[in-house]
Each structure stands twice: as structure tokens, then as C-alpha cells.
Amino acid sequence: MKWARTTAIVFLLAVSAACLLANVIAPSSYAHQFREEPNASPSRQHLLGTDDLGRDRFSRLLYGTRVSLLLAPAAGLLTSLLAAFVGGIAGFAGGWVERCVMAGTDLFLSLPWLFLLITVRALLPLNVSPIVSVLITFAMLGCLGWAGAARIICADAGALAQSDFILLARASGSAGFRLLWRHLLPNLKPVLYAQFWISVPVFILTEANLGILGLGVAEPLPSWGSLLRELEGFSTASAQPWQLVPLILFILVVSSFHLVLTKEELPV
Amino acid sequence: MKKLLASSILLIALSSTGLLAQSSGELHFCLRSEPKTLNPLLAADDASETIRYLTGGVLVRVNRLTQDLEPELASSWKVTNSGKTITFQVRDGLRFSDGTPFSADDVAFTMQQLMDPALHSPTGDAFRSSEGKVATEVLPKNRVRITFPAPIAGLDRLFDQVAIMSAKSPQKEMAVLGPYYVGENKAGSYLILKRNPNYWEKDPAGRPLPYIESVRLDIQQNRDIEMLRLTRGEIHFINSLDPEYFDKVVAQDPSMARDAGASLDSEEMWFNQVAASPLPSYKKVWFTSTNFRRAVSEAINREDLARIVFRGHARPAIGPVSPANKFWFNAKLQAHPFDQKSALQRLSQDGFHLQDNVLRDHDGHAVEFSVITNAGNKYRERMAAMIQQDLSGIGIKLNVVTLDFPSLIERITRTFDYEACLLGLVNDELDPNAQMTVWLSSADSHQWNPSQKTPATSWEAEIDKLMRAQASTLDPKKRKEDFDKVQEIAWQQEPFIYLINKNALSAVSPAVHNAHPVVLRPQVYWNIDQLSLTSEVARNR
Numbered sequence: 001m002k003w004a005r006t007t008a009i010v011f012l013l014a015v016s017a018a019c020l021l022a023n024v025i026a027p028s029s030y031a032h033q034f035r036e037e038p039n040a041s042p043s044r045q046h047l048l049g050t051d052d053l054g055r056d057r058f059s060r061l062l063y064g065t066r067v068s069l070l071l072a073p074a075a076g077l078l079t080s081l082l083a084a085f086v087g088g089i090a091g092f093a094g095g096w097v098e099r100c101v102m103a104g105t106d107l108f109l110s111l112p113w114l115f116l117l118i119t120v121r122a123l124l125p126l127n128v129s130p131i132v133s134v135l136i137t138f139a140m141l142g143c144l145g146w147a148g149a150a151r152i153i154c155a156d157a158g159a160l161a162q163s164d165f166i167l168l169a170r171a172s173g174s175a176g177f178r179l180l181w182r183h184l185l186p187n188l189k190p191v192l193y194a195q196f197w198i199s200v201p202v203f204i205l206t207e208a209n210l211g212i213l214g215l216g217v218a219e220p221l222p223s224w225g226s227l228l229r230e231l232e233g234f235s236t237a238s239a240q241p242w243q244l245v246p247l248i249l250f251i252l253v254v255s256s257f258h259l260v261l262t263k264e265e266l267p268v
Numbered sequence: 269m270k271k272l273l274a275s276s277i278l279l280i281a282l283s284s285t286g287l288l289a290q291s292s293g294e295l296h297f298c299l300r301s302e303p304k305t306l307n308p309l310l311a312a313d314d315a316s317e318t319i320r321y322l323t324g325g326v327l328v329r330v331n332r333l334t335q336d337l338e339p340e341l342a343s344s345w346k347v348t349n350s351g352k353t354i355t356f357q358v359r360d361g362l363r364f365s366d367g368t369p370f371s372a373d374d375v376a377f378t379m380q381q382l383m384d385p386a387l388h389s390p391t392g393d394a395f396r397s398s399e400g401k402v403a404t405e406v407l408p409k410n411r412v413r414i415t416f417p418a419p420i421a422g423l424d425r426l427f428d429q430v431a432i433m434s435a436k437s438p439q440k441e442m443a444v445l446g447p448y449y450v451g452e453n454k455a456g457s458y459l460i461l462k463r464n465p466n467y468w469e470k471d472p473a474g475r476p477l478p479y480i481e482s483v484r485l486d487i488q489q490n491r492d493i494e495m496l497r498l499t500r501g502e503i504h505f506i507n508s509l510d511p512e513y514f515d516k517v518v519a520q521d522p523s524m525a526r527d528a529g530a531s532l533d534s535e536e537m538w539f540n541q542v543a544a545s546p547l548p549s550y551k552k553v554w555f556t557s558t559n560f561r562r563a564v565s566e567a568i569n570r571e572d573l574a575r576i577v578f579r580g581h582a583r584p585a586i587g588p589v590s591p592a593n594k595f596w597f598n599a600k601l602q603a604h605p606f607d608q609k610s611a612l613q614r615l616s617q618d619g620f621h622l623q624d625n626v627l628r629d630h631d632g633h634a635v636e637f638s639v640i641t642n643a644g645n646k647y648r649e650r651m652a653a654m655i656q657q658d659l660s661g662i663g664i665k666l667n668v669v670t671l672d673f674p675s676l677i678e679r680i681t682r683t684f685d686y687e688a689c690l691l692g693l694v695n696d697e698l699d700p701n702a703q704m705t706v707w708l709s710s711a712d713s714h715q716w717n718p719s720q721k722t723p724a725t726s727w728e729a730e731i732d733k734l735m736r737a738q739a740s741t742l743d744p745k746k747r748k749e750d751f752d753k754v755q756e757i758a759w760q761q762e763p764f765i766y767l768i769n770k771n772a773l774s775a776v777s778p779a780v781h782n783a784h785p786v787v788l789r790p791q792v793y794w795n796i797d798q799l800s801l802t803s804e805v806a807r808n809r
Contacts (some may be wrong), residue, residue: 033653035572052650053576053577053650053654116676118672119675122675126638126667126686127637127667127687128667129667135667165343213643215643215670215672218667218668218669218670219656220657221669232393232646
């Protein structure tokens, strides 16, 4: 399966490069409305046609991919760091610290995510630009997604804390933060990688769900969520198959992330 | 044999003229939700109102086509005592669906139930103009007199919503005087309405109405499935369609698509003018400026909104009243033009100026504000995106914020922590009295600045005066004059920037005869008692 992982990595790099160069590649601004050509079919000028407001769908796909593909890993990184911090300390300390932290984590896990996101979003200031709005959305996703990963990391850290090499490290005088930083954390890396790669597609999906509910990225900035929203009616999509391109790209990217994950899951 | 042959020929002839179709067949359509109640006095949701319309007998009915008031269970009526009293002459010899005789006593009983504070009837709210008891008196010769504590303008038209209940029937509210009665109710799945054998009305040829034997109402929330069922011939019509679905119907079978023109519903935007709102003072100055509001209005291309967002199935709005409201619309008013030069001129009168394509006020603040709308409504989100681009043409930066509905309502009614709002108004009432709660400055629904102790501006004081004046007279001409002036002030001041009036769109199967969809609700089945099905469909059902 090495070729599949390689292909996935190459594909992700190609997509990332394309969306990073969106300013150069995109034929027009993602926000410009060609009002005489709403819902246009693909043409030389508009490779994937135009949307309901006459905006070039190809340009929106490039910029939308940039938004989702850059910010989802950033949110994934934030989640993984928070999970490492909370789960690592709880697992390493053990005893009542672990019990208290895990009780808090369970409480956090029991919160209904979607409602929490909607509530937090409703409390945010209104006059923020679309860029800030999307940053806030992904930051919220990152801050809310750590609990599940923290539980796994806590269990792993707990097991490592009882292992022989930690006992040897303790015997040789290593303790406290040094023990955590030099001996425990490096051994948690594989599980942290795995959590990171799992969280990226989850956040992409969550943003897409929020977009479908109309609570995703603010107009006129595109994201995969807002692009996928065009597919709400199956009959529309079947009549205009080029509208399926964002969905196909989305599936390919999420699948690629999972193929990359397989490598990282292997024991070091 | 000859007799049999003659009978057969007659049968075929009758069948081909559609006469056999009458008084037969089952009409199918969908409700978007389950009716919350079958008690006509408690109906507040769309589904319950549908059942009330199909089953309830009313004293007078607003003809949805002509918009005139017509006699139904009452053969005549008279409003007296400056609009406090109404006297109905009730038709003789009518019976409820279960055979119980109908009389003026039933009208008195219904009014008593309707005004009972313990019942909390939403229909009764329209009659509660002031404190005090409603007196109902049954008079000789099947007449009934109802006296209200204060005058109610447009009193007679309010009875269009009051389904008369039986005082004596053991079936209580299930005994009805309308064309159908509820025969079967499978909760969450379907309702079957059966033809009322005692329905009083007959067609010009003397045949009993309604023609259709039963109506099946399937509860179906999913619009895609509803569309699929229509195209498969499983249902006969869809009463209210979005432009997107309407265009699909046009593409599949143009003969089914019915566009009745501009409806009473409008989409509008307004600025927060609440003095106590937590907005910066310079923004309050912008939003309370007539020139600012009119400039924003002129910078919005309403034609494009109607053409692109609503696919041509909407009209640029003119003012508070849609042209679909034949009597009350002020025909002197014209739609606000799309003119960004004029918008900039208006803004310059208030000290605004363009600097590097950014509009700034006289203190140098860049003009930027947010508009909130409810999440999930793609038409409003698209309108907001188009307005965003339009306003950028005069240097205004607009931030579009979609919120879940409860959060939005919280902001516009309690915290007033918003700058502008884009919402729609669903309007069922023709009479301006239904809009009293919007136009009176002291009212809760005076959205741009609600619950004022005294009017904040001279033009709001003038609107208050005119609205009260039109409500206190029975002379339709005087009322119209006053309400025309209200519309003119609203047009000049633009506290609401009216954007578009949506068209009333529906889809009707060719199997349904005599369907003439109109702009008023219920668009397709307003003449349910006169609808019929083709004989083939009737036999299959």
C-alpha cells in the first residue's frame, strides 16, 4: 500500500499548491458576481460554470479549498496540542489528578457540539470580516475537539508511565517536567500524529456541516461547506453534474488524509 | 339489450364531459407538518389553518380571487355603532356534518368560546381591541348581534377566520359546516377529509358541492419527495413553491406550473434605530439619517435580486403594501430606482465622502456595518451577498452574519445588539389594521425602534396619528386616504427598505379542474368546493 500513501501525499501536495496559488490560477475573484450569467454551464471563461449568483465556481473552489485545507490542519494541530497537554499531564500524574481531569473531559465530551458551536457563534461580535469569521470558526473547532483525543492520550500516557524505561529514567534521577518532556512525550508522538490526522477530516466535515446549516464561513468567502451546500437538492446536482466537482475533491482529500494516517499509525 | 346499450352510451357521454367526475375521486396533497390542533379556534400553524379552511364553515368569506367579502353562513350582515357592533342574518335550514341543526345560537356559542380568555384563541386575539366583555345577543328570526367594547375597523372581514362550532353536537368541534369533515386522522402520517353530506352550498346547476368525494392530506416535510410525488401523479398539487422548485416543474411539465404574480409577502431590511442600543454613537447617527437609509436603498439593485435570487419570480417591492393588495396599495408610489450616483449625492448631503473607494462619514469613520439574517434561508443569504456587492459600489463594507433564529430574535427584540437585519414578512391580511403592531411607535413589532414611550421622530408621530385615524373610522374612503399617507411616509423615510415581493408559485396537476391559483392563501384550493378531478383519476382513486 506504499504506492497508495505516496499517491495520497502527492495528491494532497498538488491540491495544496493549487489552492495556495489560487491568486494566480483563478480566472476571477471568488466574490465577483457575473450577474448576466447566473447558473452558467462550464465554458472557457468559467471552467466549472457559475453559481446561483453568477460567481465563477472554479475560482470559488480554489479559494474554498484553501480555506478548508489550511485551517482544518491548523485546528487539528490546536486540538492535538490541547489533547497532549491535558491527556499527557493526567496520564503521567495518575491518581486523583487523572480522575479529576478525566471527569472534566467526560463532561466536555457530553456537551452537544453542534449546539455549542451555534451558541458560541451567536455570541461573537457581528462586525468581523469573513476572514476573521472563518478563523474564529476553526479556532472554535480546535478548542472544542480535544476531549476525545485527550482520553486516548491519557490512557497511553498512563501505560507509558508504568513502563520499564520510565522506571529506569526515574532511577537515573529524571523526574517532573524533564521526565515528561524527554521520555514520555516522544513516545506519545505516534498516537498524537494519529489524532492529528483523524481530526483534520473531522473538522473539514464539521465545517461543511455548519456550512450546510448556513452557519459556516461568512459570505462572500467560500469554503467546502458553502460549496457543498449547492448540492442540497439531488435533482439539481444530477442535472448539472459539474456541481459535483467540490464533492469529488472533498472525498478524495479526506480519503487521502486517511491513507496518510495509515502510515503514521504504524509502530515506530 | 337496447336499454343497456343506451345506458352505456349515456354513461360514456357523461364520462367524456367530465360530469361523472363530479362528486367523486380523492384529491391528494401534502401538509408540511402535522396539524397541532383540529380545534378551529386554536389554529395557528399552517397545517391547522389548512384543516380549518377545508372543514370550517364561516359567516362571511373573503373571496381570494376578487378580495371582496361574500356571504356564506350569514346571508347578510351590518356593522353599526361606529364599528362596535355587527349583526348577522344567519341562513335557515342548515345542518352540521353530523346532522345537528345550525342556528344563531351556534354563532353565539362560538363567539363565547372564541373570546374565552382561558382558551387563548389566536383567532380571538384579532377581536380583542380593548379591555371589556364582548356581548352576544341572539335575536328573533335567526339573527345574532355581537357588540365589542371598542370599535374594530374591518370588523366584518375578521369573521373570515372564525369557523362556527356547534353548541349542541356531541361531536363538538368535529361537527363542521364546511365542505369537508375529518374522517380519519393517522397522527404523523395522513388525514382523510370526507365530503360533508350536509354542506349548504350548491353550484349554479343546483348540484351539491363539493364535487370531490374526499381529500387525503399526507404529512410530508421533505420538498424533494413532495416534488417527486407530484411528478409521479401521486399528489395533485403543491400549494406554495420556492422559485427553484417552480423552475423544475416548468422544465418537467410547463402545464403544471402556475405563477399567480406578486404575493403579499415581502422581504425587507432595516437599520437598528433604538436609542438605547449598544452601538457606537456615530453609527446611530448614520442609521437615523433619512438620507443614509435612502442612499442604501437606492444603491440596491432590486431588479437583480428578483431576477437572480428569485429567478424572475419576484417583483421589486415598492412599499409596505404589495400591489397584490388591490384595495389598499397606494398606486401613486413607484419602486425606488437603482441609482448609485443619486445615492452618493444623498450621502454627501450628510457629510459622507468617498476616499480611496471607501465611504467615510464627516468624522472620518469608514462606513461598515453588518446585516444579520436567519441561517439556513438560502434566498436571504443570496440577497445579502448581492446587497454586499451593490453597497461596495458606493464604498460601503457590509458584513453578512447568519444566525440561528432564536439568537436573531433575541438580538432584534431584547438586546438590540445588531446594526441591520434582513428578514421577510409573511402577510395574510389585506386590512392595514393587521399592521397596527408594526406601524405604531409604541408597538413591540415596530422593528426599527420598538416600544417607544413617545414617537422619536415627527414622521413616526404622523404615522401614529394616521394609523389611529384609519382604525377609528368605518368609511373605507377615509381609511384608504389615511393609509395611503402612511405608505407615502414609509416610502420617503424608509424605516424598512422593502426589497422584493415574492410571487405566489404553485404546481397543479392537469387532472384537477377549475383550479385558479391566486396570490392569497390558500392559493390553489381557495375554491375547494368547486374543484373536480378528471374521470380517469376519479376512477383510479
